[in-house]
């Protein structure tokens with residue numbers, strides 16, 4: 001398993017990491033996003049999502065590439081990336097599991113599900129399985145409070161989930 005460390009990158013570190021190549025389609029999509037806003041900084045979150053959609057996470061070099069594309073400082077882009085917990089600044093598994101730990105889910109079986117999930121995967125929160133298949137992360141309300149305990153795997157939302165359902169559920173994500 002691997003741990004997702006907390007990023008301590010500074011704008012200076014980011015400028016040094018220049019190996020990242022922004023895909024031309026992504027660059028165009030970012031410029032289109034930028035046109036939607038008066039302030040180019042407002043397009044940062046969409047630009048980060050564009051990179052994450054293609055690469056699965058947002059490397060340091062992508063922060064600089066986004067900054068250059070939008071015409072904003074790398075520090076501003078990094079600030080947005082750090083603020084949004086669902087922008088991943090370290091590599092993640094092929095499938096990211098987001099387990100809701102907010103109140104409704106907590107009351108409807110979060111703890112049992114969390115324990116069963118950790119046991120089955122052999123990892124804790126913030127970790128990735130050794131085969132790179134799953135990353136497990138906690139998340140605030142997924143908007144499925146009437147179906148708690150709820151979780152997402154990739155873009156799919158599930159709930160309510162019993163610990164016994166996990167085997168079949170996870171098998172669908174090779």
Ligand code: FES
Nearest residue numbers: 100105142144145
């Ligand atoms: S509290 Fe879990 S989905 Fe809302």
